[in-house]
Amino acid sequence: MPETTFITDPAELQSILALPESADRRATAALTFRIPRSLTKRIKKGDPRDPVLLQFWPNARENDSVPGFTADPLEEWSDTAPKETLPAGLLWKYAGRVLVMTQGVCAAHCRFCFRRHFPAAPAVDWGEIAAFLDRNNSVEEIILSGGDPLGMPPRELDVAFHYIKDLSFVKRVRIHTRYPILSPSSLTPGLFRRFEEIEGAGKKLLFVFHLNHPAELASDAAGAVGRLRADGFFLFSQTVLLRGVNDRAETLAELFTRVFDLGIVPYYLHQLDRVTGAAHFEVPVDEGRRIVGELRALLPGYLVPRYVREIPGFPSKTPLELPSID
Numbered sequence: 001m002p003e004t005t006f007i008t009d010p011a012e013l014q015s016i017l018a019l020p021e022s023a024d025r026r027a028t029a030a031l032t033f034r035i036p037r038s039l040t041k042r043i044k045k046g047d048p049r050d051p052v053l054l055q056f057w058p059n060a061r062e063n064d065s066v067p068g069f070t071a072d073p074l075e076e077w078s079d080t081a082p083k084e085t086l087p088a089g090l091l092w093k094y095a096g097r098v099l100v101m102t103q104g105v106c107a108a109h110c111r112f113c114f115r116r117h118f119p120a121a122p123a124v125d126w127g128e129i130a131a132f133l134d135r136n137n138s139v140e141e142i143i144l145s146g147g148d149p150l151g152m153p154p155r156e157l158d159v160a161f162h163y164i165k166d167l168s169f170v171k172r173v174r175i176h177t178r179y180p181i182l183s184p185s186s187l188t189p190g191l192f193r194r195f196e197e198i199e200g201a202g203k204k205l206l207f208v209f210h211l212n213h214p215a216e217l218a219s220d221a222a223g224a225v226g227r228l229r230a231d232g233f234f235l236f237s238q239t240v241l242l243r244g245v246n247d248r249a250e251t252l253a254e255l256f257t258r259v260f261d262l263g264i265v266p267y268y269l270h271q272l273d274r275v276t277g278a279a280h281f282e283v284p285v286d287e288g289r290r291i292v293g294e295l296r297a298l299l300p301g302y303l304v305p306r307y308v309r310e311i312p313g314f315p316s317k318t319p320l321e322l323p324s325i326d
């Protein structure tokens with residue numbers, strides 16, 4: 001994939017979009033800037049408050065130190081992280097499934113990313129991971145996550161899939177990605193062939209698309225997503241509740257309706273993980289509950305995702321919505 005597909009210099013984006021202010025340098029140094037070039041067409045020119053831009057534009061408020069916000073909010077890598085001996089790049093939080101951080105780059109770099117302070121992406125040794133899983137064969141699902149697995153060089157993806165296909169006890173492979181929505185042209189025929197091979201090896205393939213605002217949906221997303229659907233893969237979405245981006249029930253209702261129109265089931269609405277640099281994106285839980293309550297009045301229940309937060313050490317995501325009293 002040619003690097004020119006992406007913009008990595010915020011000054012270039014500032015010029016394309018006629019933005020009044022430069023990106024904050026300290027924020028850019030802390031988390032590199034990157035968006036697909038095609039995404040610029042879905043951002044309003046001259047508008048620093050554009051909800052798509054806000055997700056990716058390095059902001060001076062990222063330098064604020066806010067109590068309760070830490071570098072490793074999910075306790076994945078710092079001193080508080082569990083110290084079992086796991087292969088590099090592998091996280092094992094929940095029964096029956098493991099997550100592999102495949103690489104360090106995503107389709108776009110979200111300023112609120114809970115892994116924004118993660119040390120450099122570990123070099124993943126798939127042989128070591130496969131050997132570990134052979135010794136721990138209660139794992140039925142492998143989650144390939146971010147950095148974005150669909151940004152992996154094809155040869156590395158082949159290595160990963162080669163080992164996964166041979167793990168007979170693994171029934172499901174889940175891919176967390178932003179590519180099909182933000183940059184659908186990145187889904188090459190070669191990628192589809194590899195996906196089909198995973199299914200051919202008897203594993204179910206699931207995709208979970210991260211998207212937060214209806215304007216993110218590329219006009220050609222329907223083609224890429226439609227092909228994934230036609231191949232029989234399972235498609236879900238996950239969204240982070242973000243101040244200034246999607247903190248209105250009407251915005252979320254439009255998002256989840258359009259997502260469903262593409263054949264994707266809205267799956268999770270995440271409470272923001274309290275990572276240093278992202279405090280200005282936080283919507284308090286009480287307000288989130290109110291927004292989700294309003295959302296329920298706008299949409300049928302199957303279009304309303306589960307509003308959850310992740311708490312380190314808990315055996316699953318924690319639901320945040322209060323049961324309704326009918």
Ligand code: SF4
Nearest residue numbers: 106109110113146147
């Ligand atoms: S796509 Fe996910 S892993 Fe990648 S930068 Fe965004 S939040 Fe982080």
